[in-house]
Amino acid sequence: MFFGWNKVSKGFHLASTWLTVFGASISALWILIANAWMQFPTGMTFNPDTVRNEMTDFWAVALSPIAINKFFHTVTSCWVVGSAACIGVSAWFLLKKRHIDFAKKSIQIGAIVGLVGILLTIYTGDGSAYQVAQKQPMKLAAMEGLYKGQTQAPLVAVGILKPHEKAMQDIENPSYFNIGIPYALSFLSYRDANAFVPGITDLLNGGYPTQDGSKELSAKEKMESGKKAVMALADYKKAKKAGNDYESKKQLEILNANYANFGYGFIKDESELIPNVAITFYAFRFMVIFGSFFIIMFLAVTYFIGKKKPFENYTWFLWLCILCIPLAYMVSQSGWLVAEMGRQPWVIQDLMPTSAAISAISSSSVATTFIIFCVLFSVLLIAELSIMFKQIKKGF
Ligand code: HEM
Structure with a gap:
């Protein structure tokens, strides 16, 4: 061409x-x-x-x-x-x-x-x-520099953020200045101008109601659940190798119940999630x-x-x-x-x-x-x- x-x-x-x-x-x-x-x-x-x-x-x-x-x-x-x-x-x-x-x-x-x-x-x-x-x-919270969740959340049109550590200490005012478009973030995120948009700290602390009405888990709860899944996979493999059907079935159940949070099992500190x-x-x-x-x-x-x-x-x-x-x-x-x-x-x-995705090869x-x-x-x-x-x- x-x-x-x-x-x-x-x-x-x-x-x-x-x-x-x-x-x-x-x-x-x-x-x-x-x-x-x-x-x-x-x-x-x-x-x-x-x-x-x-x-x-x-x-x-x-x-x-x-x-x-x-x-x-x-x-x-x-x-x-x-x-x-x-x-x-x-x-x-x-x-x-x-x-x-x-x-x-x-x-x-x-x-x-x-x-x-x-x-x-x-x-x-x-x-x-x-x-x-x-x-x-x-x-989404990072895209908006939203540290504390809000209902009727505005969309930041322009703004200057404080450094992350400072913003984490002052989650109500994470930016030096910003101009927001009222209600726009709630509406664009959930097609509802009054919807609650969780911020970074809400996502770490959990406890807020999700769209389907259930309660969101905290990062710590997800990390515990993930660790259970990672352990269960290791124990499943051991039990399978030993020919222990009862144990392998039990570990598989634990793995499946916690699989949605599998990756959290590798997270050492919740700050890594931001x-x-x-x-x-x-x-x-x-x-x-x-x-x-x-x-x-x-x-x-x-x-x-x-x-x-x-x-x-x-x-x-x-x-x-x-x-x-x-x-x-x-x-x-x-x-x-x-x-x-x-x-x-x-x-x-x-x-x-x-x-966890990096390969074990020399630097x-x-x-x-x-x-x-x-x-x-x-x-x-x-x-x-x-x-x-x-x-x-x-x-x-
Ligand atoms: C003006 C309104 C726009 C909005 C609201 C918007 C929104 C977004 C969002 C939310 C993402 C992240 C999607 C994801 O992480 O899955 C994204 C990614 C991207 N945007 Fe935009 N965008 C806009 C304009 C543009 C323009 C003008 C270009 C290029 C000329 C562009 C190029 C891209 C590319 C290449 C990606 C990465 C691929 C993807 O994730 O879809 N965007 N955009």
């Missing part, structure tokens, strides 16, 4: 373009289903003999609400990134007064796809936030604020291109379009920071903490692999960027 321009027929090139889109989206689907499963493990049962979570329901995994939201949010946000790149490169052509008609057409298409993309991204982003509230409440609040909080604001900025940006592009004055004469705006290329990438990466930093300490939510081999990856990917990045820049400079 990239090198085929003018080398193959137009129809062939168009077909390969659509196939690239389709192939990349399908590839993203499987990656995101796997990622979503780690954030919300479902459709599996734990097999104590193989010590694996084994899939029992493919569709529950593939169509989990987290997987669906992640897929559509990621793909539509890529439309935004792609449109920003298309508009930015075309703006560069206009600045250089080359391929003027082609660049203008590309800008028009980019603005339409971008506008549709950003509206869908916001819609699916809202769906993602709703799912996070149900399935990963600690991530993700990095500052990174999650600021990355979320960066994504939403600059993400929303793209609505204005795409509307402005449509406005300026429709005006009588030639679009190429708005030099400052063309530069802004070029700057939007890295900005869109940064917005997208900040989304990943929210998703992955916010889920810590879990590799698999509630079942496996990151600390020197980790360092060596890391350096090899850094060098290799930097070389690939430089190669890719130089090919792209060369191709853009060359035009067509």
Whole structure:
């Protein structure tokens, strides 16, 4: 697709373009289903003999609400990134007064796809936030810098957080300043403006009523339950090896009863359960604020291109379009920071903490692999960027 321009027929090139889109989206689907499963493990049962979570329901995994939201949010946000790149490169052509008609057409298409993309991204982003509230409440609390739960909770539009230790001592006022949108967090999280949104300390202390009316366990209770599950698995294996059916059945019952908290059995201190609040909080604001900025940006592009004055004469705006290329990438990466930093300490939510997932290999081999990856990917990045820049400079 990239090198085929003018080398193959137009129809062939168009077909390969659509196939690239389709192939990349399908590839993203499987990656995101796997990622979503780690954030919300479902459709599996734990097999104590193989010590694996084994899939029992493919569709529950593939169509989990987290997987669906992640897929559509990621793909539509890529439309935004792609449109920003298309508009930015075309703006560069206009600045250089080359391929003027082609660049203008590309800008028009980019603005339409971008506008549709950003509206869908916001819609699916809202769906993602709703799912996070149900399935990963600690991530939501970190995203909002919410230390003490609230009914009618406001959504923080902008704010500066106190350092985590200070905020833990002053949970009523965890930020130096913030501007909140009244009721919005309760509504966005539970579709009820009066709903209670638990904060970080509530999630540690437990005791508040959950949506289904039961009482939420405290972190300590979950850690005790998790330890029972971990012990029961070890005792089950011993009993099985010794051929003691009665004991292995008993241990299996204990394991199953406590399995939902299995990962908590590896947690030594409840403070480990809190993700990095500052990174999650600021990355979320960066994504939403600059993400929303793209609505204005795409509307402005449509406005300026429709005006009588030639679009190429708005030099400052063309530069802004070029700057939007890295900005869109940064917005997208900040989304990943929210998703992955916010889920810590879990590799698999509630079942496996990151600390238990690391392999027993020496730090020197980790360092060596890391350096090899850094060098290799930097070389690939430089190669890719130089090919792209060369191709853009060359035009067509
Ligand atoms: C403006 C409204 C937006 C909202 C409310 C929103 C909401 C969210 C939420 C809640 C997550 C975390 C999902 C999870 O942890 O499972 C997320 C992740 C993400 N966001 Fe956004 N987002 C918005 C805009 C954007 C924009 C404009 C982009 C990119 C151009 C973007 C790209 C991403 C990416 C790549 C992820 C990681 C994948 C994922 O977890 O879905 N978001 N977003």
